[in-house]
Amino acid sequence: MDKVIKIAVDAMGGDGSPKKIIDGIAHHYQKNKNSFYLIFGNKEKIENLIPKNLNNDSYKIIHTNEIVEGTDTPLGAAKRGKNTSMWLSINSVKNKEADIVISAGNTGALLVIAKLNLKMIDNIDKPALSALWPNKIGMSVVLDLGANVECNDKNLIDFAFMGSALFNSLYPKEKSKVALLNIGSEEIKGNEMIKSTYQKLNQIENSDYEFKGYIEGNELMNGDVNVIVADGFTGNVALKTAEGTANFITSELKKTMSGSIMGKISSLLNIKNLKKFKKRLDPRLYNGAIFIGLDSPVIKSHGGTDYIGFSNSLNVCTKIIEGNLVEKIKKNIS
Amino acid sequence: MDKVIKIAVDAMGGDGSPKKIIDGIAHHYQKNKNSFYLIFGNKEKIENLIPKNLNNDSYKIIHTNEIVEGTDTPLGAAKRGKNTSMWLSINSVKNKEADIVISAGNTGALLVIAKLNLKMIDNIDKPALSALWPNKIGMSVVLDLGANVECNDKNLIDFAFMGSALFNSLYPKEKSKVALLNIGSEEIKGNEMIKSTYQKLNQIENSDYEFKGYIEGNELMNGDVNVIVADGFTGNVALKTAEGTANFITSELKKTMSGSIMGKISSLLNIKNLKKFKKRLDPRLYNGAIFIGLDSPVIKSHGGTDYIGFSNSLNVCTKIIEGNLVEKIKKNIS
Numbered sequence: 294m295d296k297v298i299k300i301a302v303d304a305m306g307g308d309g310s311p312k313k314i315i316d317g318i319a320h321h322y323q324k325n326k327n328s329f330y331l332i333f334g335n336k337e338k339i340e341n342l343i344p345k346n347l348n349n350d351s352y353k354i355i356h357t358n359e360i361v362e363g364t365d366t367p368l369g370a371a372k373r374g375k376n377t378s379m380w381l382s383i384n385s386v387k388n389k390e391a392d393i394v395i396s397a398g399n400t401g402a403l404l405v406i407a408k409l410n411l412k413m414i415d416n417i418d419k420p421a422l423s424a425l426w427p428n429k430i431g432m433s434v435v436l437d438l439g440a441n442v443e444c445n446d447k448n449l450i451d452f453a454f455m456g457s458a459l460f461n462s463l464y465p466k467e468k469s470k471v472a473l474l475n476i477g478s479e480e481i482k483g484n485e486m487i488k489s490t491y492q493k494l495n496q497i498e499n500s501d502y503e504f505k506g507y508i509e510g511n512e513l514m515n516g517d518v519n520v521i522v523a524d525g526f527t528g529n530v531a532l533k534t535a536e537g538t539a540n541f542i543t544s545e546l547k548k549t550m551s552g553s554i555m556g557k558i559s560s561l562l563n564i565k566n567l568k569k570f571k572k573r574l575d576p577r578l579y580n581g582a583i584f585i586g587l588d589s590p591v592i593k594s595h596g597g598t599d600y601i602g603f604s605n606s607l608n609v610c611t612k613i614i615e616g617n618l619v620e621k622i623k624k625n626i627s
Numbered sequence: 628m629d630k631v632i633k634i635a636v637d638a639m640g641g642d643g644s645p646k647k648i649i650d651g652i653a654h655h656y657q658k659n660k661n662s663f664y665l666i667f668g669n670k671e672k673i674e675n676l677i678p679k680n681l682n683n684d685s686y687k688i689i690h691t692n693e694i695v696e697g698t699d700t701p702l703g704a705a706k707r708g709k710n711t712s713m714w715l716s717i718n719s720v721k722n723k724e725a726d727i728v729i730s731a732g733n734t735g736a737l738l739v740i741a742k743l744n745l746k747m748i749d750n751i752d753k754p755a756l757s758a759l760w761p762n763k764i765g766m767s768v769v770l771d772l773g774a775n776v777e778c779n780d781k782n783l784i785d786f787a788f789m790g791s792a793l794f795n796s797l798y799p800k801e802k803s804k805v806a807l808l809n810i811g812s813e814e815i816k817g818n819e820m821i822k823s824t825y826q827k828l829n830q831i832e833n834s835d836y837e838f839k840g841y842i843e844g845n846e847l848m849n850g851d852v853n854v855i856v857a858d859g860f861t862g863n864v865a866l867k868t869a870e871g872t873a874n875f876i877t878s879e880l881k882k883t884m885s886g887s888i889m890g891k892i893s894s895l896l897n898i899k900n901l902k903k904f905k906k907r908l909d910p911r912l913y914n915g916a917i918f919i920g921l922d923s924p925v926i927k928s929h930g931g932t933d934y935i936g937f938s939n940s941l942n943v944c945t946k947i948i949e950g951n952l953v954e955k956i957k958k959n960i961s
Contacts, residue, residue: 429875439810442818476773476863484776484860510867514875523864526818529810530861531868533844538872541763541848546880 295327298614300607301382301391304334305360306398307596307603311335314397315342317603322347325611331355331391333378357381361402363596370402371409379403383410386589393610395581397594397603404440404584404591411587414619416626419444420586421452422525422593423459424532425609430516431467434460438582439529446490449473449522453494454625455585456520457502462616463609467519469501472508474523474531482507486524501625510534581606583613590618629661632948634941635716635725638668639694640732641930641937645669648731649676651937656681659945665689665725667712691715695736697930704736705743713737717744720923727944729915731928731937738774738918738925745921748953750960753778754920755786756859756927757793758866759943764850765801768794772916773863780824783807783856787828788959789919790854791836796950797943801853803835806842808857808865816841820858835959844868915940917947924952 302318304311311334318330329351332339336356343352359377361370370377375384379398385391387410396403404422413420423436434456441448453471460469473490475483483491487507494504505518510531513521523531580602584591590613594606636652638645645668652664663685666673670690677686693711695704704711709718713732719725721744730737738756747754757770768790775782787805794803807825809817817825821841828838839852844865847855857865914936918925924947928940 427875429878442810474864476776476860476867510864510869511871511874513868513871515871526810527861527864530808530844530857531864533810534847534865534868535844535872537845537847537849538869539876540845541761542873542876544763 297327297329298325298393298611299329299331299391300610301331301385301394302333302607303378303382303394303396303398304332304339305378306363306396306403307594307598309599310397311339312342313598313600313603315339315344315347316600317607318352319344319347320600320604321607321611322351325607326351328607328611329353331382331385333357333382333385334360355381355385361399361406363399365399365402367399367401367405370399371405380406380410383407383591386591387411392614393590393592395592395594395606395610397596397598397606399596400582400593403593407584407587407591411589411591414586414588414622414626417451417455417586417622419448419451420584421448421455422582422584423456424582425463426513426521426532426535428514428516428519431519432464433513433516433519433521434463434469435513435521435523435528435532436585437523437525437528438532439525440584441525443526444486444524446486446493449486449490449524450493451586451626452522453502453504453520455622456522457500458618458621458625459583459585459613460520461501461621462618463612464519465616468503469520470503470505470518471520471522472505472518474510474513474521474527475507476509478507478509490522501621581609583609585618585622588619631661631663632659632727632945633663633665633725634944635665635719635728636667636941637712637716637728637730637732638666638673639712640697640730640737641928641932643933644731645673646676647932647934647937649673649678649681650934651941652686653678653681654934654938655941655945656685659941660685662941662945663687665716665719667691667716667719668694689715689719695733695740697733699733699736701733701735701739704733705739714740714744717741717925720925721745726948727924727926729926729928729940729944731930731932731940733930734916734927737927741918741921741925745923745925748920748922748956748960751785751789751920751956753782753785754918755782755789756916756918757790758916759797760847760855760866760869762848762850762853765853766798767847767850767853767855768797768803769847769855769857769862769866770919771857771859771862772866773859774918775859777860778820778858780820780827783820783824783858784827785920785960786856787836787838787854789956790856791834792952792955792959793917793919793947794854795835795955796952797946798853799950802837803854804837804839804852805854805856806839806852808844808847808855808861809841810843812841812843824856835955915943917943919952919956922953 421437422440755771756774
């Protein structure tokens with residue numbers, strides 16, 4: 294039988310919790326019978342939500358009434374102490390009771406509490422927040438998405454190593470291709486920090502990825518590269534702009550499609566294709582930011598996602614542990 | 628009769644020039660009879676392209692055989708000297724023979740030759756490259772889009788003044804609402820430079836715009852603000868990411884729509900609506916970056932646009948002169 298993967302789950306974060314968390318676990322479990330879930334939160338509420346098809350020996354509930362609120366500042370959340378469901382779930386990976394931890398709660402709080410409790414991987418200066426983006430061929434890993442507003446070239450090089458290790462864990466059959474997000478593809482473009490990063494990455498030999506130089510914003514989704522590296526400010530702006538543009542276009546499309554009777558009829562005829570389109574762009578597929586650089590990865594599910602989205606984030610947990618992400622990062626960095 | 632607006636046109640830049648330039652002029656002239664075009668380029672070629680409906684007294688051709696190539700570096704282009712169509716057209720606004728200058732040629736070259744020839748507006752430290760973006764309600768001005776990779780708070784404040792003046796020139800009936808592009812809406816988010824800019828903009832009273840604080844990438848197209856300020860690195864990444872996302876989504880949509888016979892049939896039925904959708908997102912509508920901060924504005928049309936797109940950029944020229952953009956900037960800055 295496969296090795297058991299122990300996932301610490303903060304059951305109390307995000308909208309519609311703990312129900313969507315438990316439904317997500319049940320959904321994930323159907324295809325991942327080698328999972329064991331340590332579920333942190335209100336025991337009574339959680340017990341009532343557990344469905345029949347979730348085996349008794351596949352989970353354990355660790356009770357707490359204390360939770361981090363979505364409105365807490367990161368430090369405010371940390372000050373709530375060691376009995377919140379978020380803190381306890383992170384603490385369980387620190388104590389090696391779990392392999393990986395996931396929460397749909399307050400992002401800032403999760404990053405701060407994780408940094409307070411977990412050690413950095415040796416020789417990594419700053420952990421980074423990464424996520425998956427669709428491209429014309431498949432998926433890309435993008436980092437940093439806002440954990441580090443100011444970065445230096447060493448940080449960006451670490452992000453390249455970590456992003457490449459993450460891509461290789463998630464897609465073991467593909468080769469990772471790393472690029473730096475910049476404002477031009479010529480070597481002379483960009484700020485000093487990015488140019489120095491380019492020079493250094495270009496000199497590294499025998500890496501487990503291919504270094505493809507610079508990439509511009511308009512090429513992010515072409516699929517020519519699959520690991521995109523930026524400082525946290527730039528990466529966050531790029532991710533959110535892509536999100537805003539996608540929303541704008543689909544809302545304009547919806548307006549057009551329902552603007553006339555003929556539009557409505559033909560949209561109905563086309564419903565299967567439109568569904569396929571929607572599925573391709575379903576944000577639940579890309580749900581789950583991954584906080585890497587600590588000696589145990591921390592997964593952040595989007596607070597507003599539903600149980601399918603949460604289940605997809607649990608899938609990311611499984612792949613990361615099966616892919617030995619932390620070992621891969623250590624190997625890249627040494 | 629309306630005041631005559633004199634537009635210096637570099638006829639030799641961009642794909643398909645000079646034909647698309649002359650066709651664009653003819654198209655623009657139909658609705659802007661108060662225009663006079665100083666056309667710089669190969670006289671013989673241009674004369675053969677002039678259509679009958681362009682009055683003889685509405686233009687003058689200034690002959691030169693020298694042109695800036697799309698592959699020239701900015702400095703290489705400047706070294707070609709003072710007889711290129713680009714240099715001559717910029718020189719004509721310097722000499723007050725024209726009110727404004729437009730080129731579809733090499734962007735870097737245009738910025739450098741403009742900076743070499745035109746004076747800065749007093750108290751503006753750096754000129755900025757701005758453009759128009761669609762939003763759910765109308766249009767926004769976004770700047771800087773890459774002219775200044777590194778900026779300080781004074782630069783961003785100048786961009787706010789200039790962007791607001793540009794918006795008011797283009798849309799005189801609307802009130803400009805300025806926001807800073809950042810990675811969160813709370814005051815504490817972002818880097819030191821952006822926080823300091825926020826504080827200073829927040830203290831300015833009696834401005835001709837409303838200061839709306841920070842905006843995140845995903846809100847850029849909501850229409851809540853219409854002047855978006857960023858350093859050139861961030862602005863460029865945001866603009867290009869939006870472009871790449873739009874391309875990705877429309878190509879995925881096209882794939883879906885033509886993926887089956889039923890898809891094809893219903894797309895045919897829906898063709899009118901899809902055309903309306905396409906029109907709403909037509910990049911030609913937003914064609915034309917505007918280089919502001921110099922004592923005469925410089926308009927850059929996209930090199931790949933067609934004559935309709937070029938004509939729209941000529942429209943921007945007309946509105947900028949009728950709206951007294953440079954006077955408005957001077958008033959804001961003083």
